[in-house]
Amino acid sequence: MNILTFTNTYTPHVGGVARSVDGFARVYRALGHRVVVVAPRFEGAPEHETDVVRFPALQHFNGSDFSVPVPVPGILSTTIEALNPDIVHSHHPFLLGDTALRVAAARGLPVVFTHHTMYEKYTHYVPGDSPRMQRFAIELATGYCNLCDAVIAPSETVAEILRERDVEVRIEVIPTGVDLAVFRRGDRARGRRSAGLPADAFVVGHVGRLAPEKNLGFLARALARFAARDDRVRVLIAGAGPSKDEIAREFEAEGVSDRLAMLGVLDRKALADAYRALDVFAFASQSETQGLVVAEAMAAGVPVAAIDAPGVREVVRNGHNGRLLQGEDIDEFVAALAWVRGLAPAAAAELRAGVSETAERFSIQRTAQQALALYADLIRAGAAARPVAQSPWESAKRRLAEEWKIARNIATAAGDAWLTLDRSDDEQ
Numbered sequence: 001m002n003i004l005t006f007t008n009t010y011t012p013h014v015g016g017v018a019r020s021v022d023g024f025a026r027v028y029r030a031l032g033h034r035v036v037v038v039a040p041r042f043e044g045a046p047e048h049e050t051d052v053v054r055f056p057a058l059q060h061f062n063g064s065d066f067s068v069p070v071p072v073p074g075i076l077s078t079t080i081e082a083l084n085p086d087i088v089h090s091h092h093p094f095l096l097g098d099t100a101l102r103v104a105a106a107r108g109l110p111v112v113f114t115h116h117t118m119y120e121k122y123t124h125y126v127p128g129d130s131p132r133m134q135r136f137a138i139e140l141a142t143g144y145c146n147l148c149d150a151v152i153a154p155s156e157t158v159a160e161i162l163r164e165r166d167v168e169v170r171i172e173v174i175p176t177g178v179d180l181a182v183f184r185r186g187d188r189a190r191g192r193r194s195a196g197l198p199a200d201a202f203v204v205g206h207v208g209r210l211a212p213e214k215n216l217g218f219l220a221r222a223l224a225r226f227a228a229r230d231d232r233v234r235v236l237i238a239g240a241g242p243s244k245d246e247i248a249r250e251f252e253a254e255g256v257s258d259r260l261a262m263l264g265v266l267d268r269k270a271l272a273d274a275y276r277a278l279d280v281f282a283f284a285s286q287s288e289t290q291g292l293v294v295a296e297a298m299a300a301g302v303p304v305a306a307i308d309a310p311g312v313r314e315v316v317r318n319g320h321n322g323r324l325l326q327g328e329d330i331d332e333f334v335a336a337l338a339w340v341r342g343l344a345p346a347a348a349a350e351l352r353a354g355v356s357e358t359a360e361r362f363s364i365q366r367t368a369q370q371a372l373a374l375y376a377d378l379i380r381a382g383a384a385a386r387p388v389a390q391s392p393w394e395s396a397k398r399r400l401a402e403e404w405k406i407a408r409n410i411a412t413a414a415g416d417a418w419l420t421l422d423r424s425d426d427e428q
Helices: 016-029 077-083 098-106 121-125 131-145 154-165 180-184 189-197 216-229 245-253 268-276 291-300 331-340 345-361 363-382 392-427
Strands: 002-006 035-040 054-057 085-092 111-114 150-153 170-173 200-209 233-238 261-262 280-283 304-306 322-325
Touching: 002 077, 016 035, 016 150, 016 291, 016 363, 035 077, 077 180, 085 098, 085 363, 098 111, 111 363, 150 154, 150 363, 154 170, 180 268, 180 291, 189 268, 189 304, 200 216, 200 268, 200 291, 200 363, 216 233, 216 245, 216 280, 233 268, 245 261, 268 291, 280 291, 280 331, 291 304, 291 345, 304 331, 322 331
Parallel strands: 002 035, 002 085, 035 054, 085 111, 111 150, 150 170, 200 233, 200 280, 233 261, 280 304, 304 322
Antiparallel strands: none
């Protein structure tokens, strides 16, 4: 089949959505399907890509590592005609997600939406973050879901939340899968050498986008305190983002900066090595719909210490493949890491067996087949006609835009007033 995918984040951006889109596309293509990915331009993206259409984009939106695409009329027409798509898959309910809906409606194609993100936890990236903005974000995503023919939830927890929010269309639980072979090929010794870590160290690590919504302030404090307790502990962080300096400050405050290795963004081979270098993976985000990096860590054979949250609780089973903590408590998190550190060889082997069993459930070959089966069902059924222009989604978009304008106007006015006062002080 011919699959047209729209996403606001894609390689070389580092994040779960980008990896999900890229991972599924790789498997679909290997199985003989054609996939065209429509995405924004990101700094460092290749000049020439096969079956990728890039839209112009504003880089580093509002101080983040996101690009905001600027849809240009007509840029897709030739590609769509050549592809003759059977189905449209959208990964966001705004920006290029708008384009996805309109392309699907114009051609009478079924459209699938993957609800990757709890959008209300990301409103700090836009001016005027407030409870009202968060409510609009929920309404926007819910309205978008109901304009699609089916919604993919990456976890049962998210599926239940969507039902509670009155999503009425078909919901399928299909996690983003992990290429087990890639992570099992990682080299532990090479990963430690590359990071400058001793071969006999006990290494705790974290991989992902280093951003506020990942709860990295809490995680860094816990990891720094754990490192301060034991001279053999080292901490490896792979990824990039605005929270990098905050992490470094927490280690400096504990006097253990020399125990921290921050590797930046890694390619697939180096990332697999980094995972394999770990003795335990640490995760504290409560904004995930799945926590893809948790599954990747387990694919590399690494147990996980994490805070209970949507998506994560369906991967981490307390005592079976790691530790799942019920709340944000630094001492409890440190104790969980110490528990893994203190396991006897037989207990450690049993924990690794649980890790391996869990990883098998998240094989991308398995989850890709589930998604393809959903596509086939929808293509057979045909697209449902839903009026986009008068939908609750459009209404939520308009109100969100107005809220943003109001906040921006207030910020501008406050800035002007401050400058006026400042000038007055200077003149006195």
